[in-house]
Amino acid sequence: MTIGCAMPPLETIEEQPAITKPRRLSVPTAVARFEIRYSRFLDPKGNAERGLPDFARDRAELVALYRAMVLARRFDTKAVALQRTGRLGTFASALGQEAVPVGVASAMRAEDVLLPSFREHGAQLWRGVSPVELLLFWGGDERGSNFAEPREDFPVCVPVGTHAPHSVGVALAFKLRQEKRVAVCVFGDGATSKGDVAEALNAAGVWQLPVVFVINNNRWAISVPLAHQTAAETLAQKAIAAGIEGEQVDGNDVIAVREAMSRALGKARAGGGPHLIEALTYRLGDHTTADDASRYRSGSEVSARWAEEPIARLRNYLVAEGMWGKADEERLLAEITLTIERAAETYLATPPQGIETIFDFTYQTLPKDLAEQRQAALDPMALERAGK
C-alpha cells in the first residue's frame, strides 16, 4: 500500500524556470503612474470657463436641465414641509445637490437602469417616476417603490452602498445578454468606505462590465466630514485600484456632470467597461429631517457653500446669454409649484395601505417570526389567544 500523494514519473516533470531575483536598481523606478482628471465648464458665478459641449449650445437642452433642478428643489421644499407637519416620514433633502442627479439622468437612455440611493429624486423625476410615487415612498407606502415607469429602475436604496453590488449584477446581465444598456449606480461619499462599494468596483473591473458608478460627494455622511471618511486625496482614485477609470467633476455644474456621464455611458455602451465619476457638491441642508446639522458644522461653512450652488449658477449663465428672463422664471415657477401642489394633494388623498404590507415585499416566503408579527399586526389579539 502506498501512502501519500501519487507522484508522476520524474521524466514527465517539466523543468521549472529558476525564480529570478528582482534586479537591484540603483534608482527607485515608478512602475505605474495614475492621474485623476477634473472637469468643469461653468464657474460658481455661471461664467463659461471654456468651450461648452455641443448639447449645451442648445437653449432647449439647458432649459430642460434648469427646469429639472428647480423641480427637484421644489419637491424637496414641499417634502420637508409635509414632514414638519406630520404628513410624511423621514425625508432626505438634496438641497444644493440637484446638478448631480439631473446631470446623471439627462445623459442616460430610457433603457439604461438607474440604481439610486436616497438623495437622487432629481434623477428619478427626470426618468419618469412621479412626484406622487416619491411622496408615497417617503410616506412609508410600498406603492411608492412600485412606480409605473421606468419599470426596470431600482427603488430607492436606503442601506448605504448595498446597491453597488446589485448594479454589478445588472451590468453582468446586460453583458451576458449582449444588450447595449448601462447600469448607473449613485451613492454618497460615506458609501465609498463600505466593502460593498470596493467589491462592486473590483468585480466590475475584472469583468469589464457596462456600469457607471457615481459618487455624490456632498462632503458629509450625516455628521462625519469627508476628512474623517478617508485619507485619500480624491474618492475617484478608488477606481484606480480596481483597474477602472476614475475622474472628478464639479458636481454643482450640471453641464460638467452631464458631459462626464455621456462620455462614461458611451464608453460602457461600446464595450469599454466601467467608469467612476466623483461629483463634488455640498449638502446645504440637514442630513434628513431627523437631523440637526447645526450641532456639528458651522453656519459660516454652509453660507460659504451657498455661493457655489447649482441652480443660480446655471440661471446666471442663461440670463447672461440672453436665453432666460424674468417672465420665463415666473412661468416656470408657477408651472412647477402647481405640479408639486397637485402631487401633494393626490398623495394626501390616497387611502393608506394595510399595515401588513410592511412585511410583504422583502421575502418571497416570510420567515416564521415575521409571519407571526404580520399576523399580530393584522390581529393584535392573535398572539395572546395562541398563548404566546
Ligand SMILES: Cc1ncc(C[n+]2csc(CCOP(=O)(O)OP(=O)(O)O)c2C)c(N)n1
Ligand atoms: C448599511 C447602513 N449603515 C448605516 C446607515 C445609516 N446611514 C444613513 S445615511 C448614512 C450616511 C451616508 O453618507 P453618504 O454615503 O455620504 O450619503 P449622504 O447621506 O451624504 O447622501 C448613514 C450612516 C444606513 N442607512 N445603512
Ligand SMILES: [Mg+2]
Ligand atoms: Mg455624503
